[in-house]
Amino acid sequence: MVKITIVEDDSLMREELMDILQKAGYEVMAIADFHDVVAQIATLAPDLVLLDVNLPEQSGFEICKSLKLKGIGPILILTSRDKLQDELHGLHLGADDYLTKPCNRDRLLARIQNLLRRFEGQPSLIDGGSFSLDPNTFTLYKGSQSLLLSANEGRILLALVQHRPEIVSKSTLSKILWGTDQYIDENALQVNLTRLRKTLRQLNLEDQIETIRGKGYRLRG
Amino acid sequence: MVKITIVEDDSLMREELMDILQKAGYEVMAIADFHDVVAQIATLAPDLVLLDVNLPEQSGFEICKSLKLKGIGPILILTSRDKLQDELHGLHLGADDYLTKPCNRDRLLARIQNLLRRFEGQPSLIDGGSFSLDPNTFTLYKGSQSLLLSANEGRILLALVQHRPEIVSKSTLSKILWGTDQYIDENALQVNLTRLRKTLRQLNLEDQIETIRGKGYRLRG
DNA sequence: TTAACACTTACAGTTGTTGTAAGGTTGGTA
DNA sequence: TACCAACCTTACAACAACTGTAAGTGTTAA
Structure with a gap:
């Protein structure tokens, strides 16, 4: 069941929206308390947010803006009049439709369907700053380009992305690759890093991985 | 440099659009010949398509529709009047904005910026109805799941997706796999199809590929 | 200058992919 | 029901990609 959260203070309008959406088969939740709306929405984890700008x-x-920063899903902005300024502002803040x-x-309903379709089929890629990574197949995306990483390359890069921009120690990486940090084969790890960097060079991402002498590695950004 | 292709038959309007976009710093190309527009656009490989619906x-x-099937996007549709029907139709066909x-x-400019930002990090996946396919790495997505296809599996599925829902003949598939339809090894193709189906089973997509006895194969939907 | 740390390259064992071959199953027709 | 062509499945060996090992060459900071 697709969940939609409505953020609208005008109770009449809110009821009407809820009615339309419920009849269209969506699971609708409305925000009633307008304190800390972002946290409430994050808890509800809806598939789409219908957001009035006049609150x-x-x-x-x-x-x-806050929702987008948290990576929370498609946002459809509602505004009272055809205010061009509002529209431009909303689009620049990352609203997905207006x-x-x-x-x-x-x-x-068409707009909502369109947004849901756009986001639904999307894989859950992990954001690495200047690139994205599919944590499952280790497919690497940069712009419209994509390439495949081998299993070891992918596991290393995934660990780096997940800790970005902190340093990931060699023992952590060792545990990820071979399940143990007890008897690290420093050299084997090193070779795998060289290979990863060589692969990343294809997308001009080689300098993304930084060596922290004596500590480990980290991703820039 | 961001490339935008304009598809607009009214030359006055076209000039104006080109002017606006060029002044905004985009590399603009306009389609002049309206035969086989899709192929032309595919060759130009723009970052965004500005498409008039009245051609x-x-x-x-x-x-x-064709562009979306080929995984070309984002598409911003232009229409002469505020025709609700046009808008709904466009959105259902996968237009990204209107x-x-x-x-x-x-x-x-705001709409264009918004679209470009939305698609920037996004891979260009081809829509297969109930799944998506990365035509480059042959990564297959369904909902939040993803898996990798081998080269042969990927090439077959890509061909089927691109022709959906039409039938793809064995000789076409043979040409795609081995560069020739002269000496088709029926069996080799058959084996590869079995392997693809077996892989698709992992995502409950096995019955997506339909056999048309004597003709070839096609994708449902 | 030196010693520890970091990097690179080549090689061989392992794993995954592919075409071949051989036999089984299905569906339309008489 | 019996037949045949079309379609499907499985096993196997050749081939390519991935990975750890080994044996080096650079680089950094005291």
């Missing part, structure tokens, strides 16, 4: 406590734009009130039922 | 030769919607003409300069 009592906090600007909808602020909320939009709709003016009062809104046509079919248009609303 | 002489072929419907903009058809082009939109704008009415005549369009405000700032709004156009």
Whole structure:
């Protein structure tokens, strides 16, 4: 069941939206308390957020920005009038789509469907700053390019991405590769790092991995 | 340099769009010949397509659909009036955003920026209906799951996806795998199909490939 | 200058991918 | 029901990719 969270202070409008969405088969939750909206939404973990920009406590734009920073899903912004400034502002803050009130039922549902489709089929890639990594198949993406990492390359890079931008010790990497940090084969690890760097060179990402002498490795950014 | 391709038959409008985009720092290319637009765009490999739906030769919607099937995106659709039906139709065909003409300069640029940002980190996956395929690494995605196909498996599935839902003949597949349809090794192809199906079973996608006796294979949907 | 640390390259064992071969199953037709 | 062509499955060996080992060459900081 697809979950949608509505953030709208006008109770009449809110009821109408809930009604439309529920009849369309969505599981709808509305925010009633406008303190700390971002935390509430994060807890609800909806598949889509319907966000009015005119709110009592906090600007909808602020909320939009915070949600995007937390990597929370598609956001459809609602605004009362066709304010161009509002629209531009919202888009720049990372809103995924924009709709003016009062809104046509079919248009609303079409926009929502479109957003959900866009995000649903998307794999859950891990953000590495200037690239993304599929943690499952170790497919590496940069812009529209993609390439495959071998199992060892992928496991090392994944560890680095997950700890970014902190240092990952050799013993940690050793544990990841061979399940133990007891008897580290320093050289084997080294060879695998060389191989990873060589592969990353294909996407001009070689200098992303930084060596911290005596400590380990880390990803820039 | 970000490349944008404009598909617009009204030369006045086209010039204006080109001017706006060039002044904004984009590398702009316009389609002049409206035969086989999709192939032209594929060759240009733009970072974004600005597509008018009212075209002489072929419907903009058809082009939109074909582009999406080829994994080319993002697509910003232009339409003359605020036709709700056009908008809904476009969104359902996978357009990524929608704008009415005549369009405000700032709004156009904001929409484009937004689309580019959205797609920047994103890999260009090809939509296979209930799954997506990275045409480069042959990584297969379904929901949040992903797995890797071998080279042969990937090439077969890619061909099927690109022709969906039409039938792909054995000789076509043979040409894709071995560069020739002259001396088809029916059995070798068959074995590769069995292997692909077996792999797809892991994501419950096995029955996606349908056998058309005497003709070839096709993807459902 | 030196010793510890970091990096590179080549080689061989292992694993995964692919075409071949041989036999089984299915579906339309008489 | 019996037949045949089309389709499917499995096992095997040749081939390519990945990985650890070994034996070196650079680099850094005291």
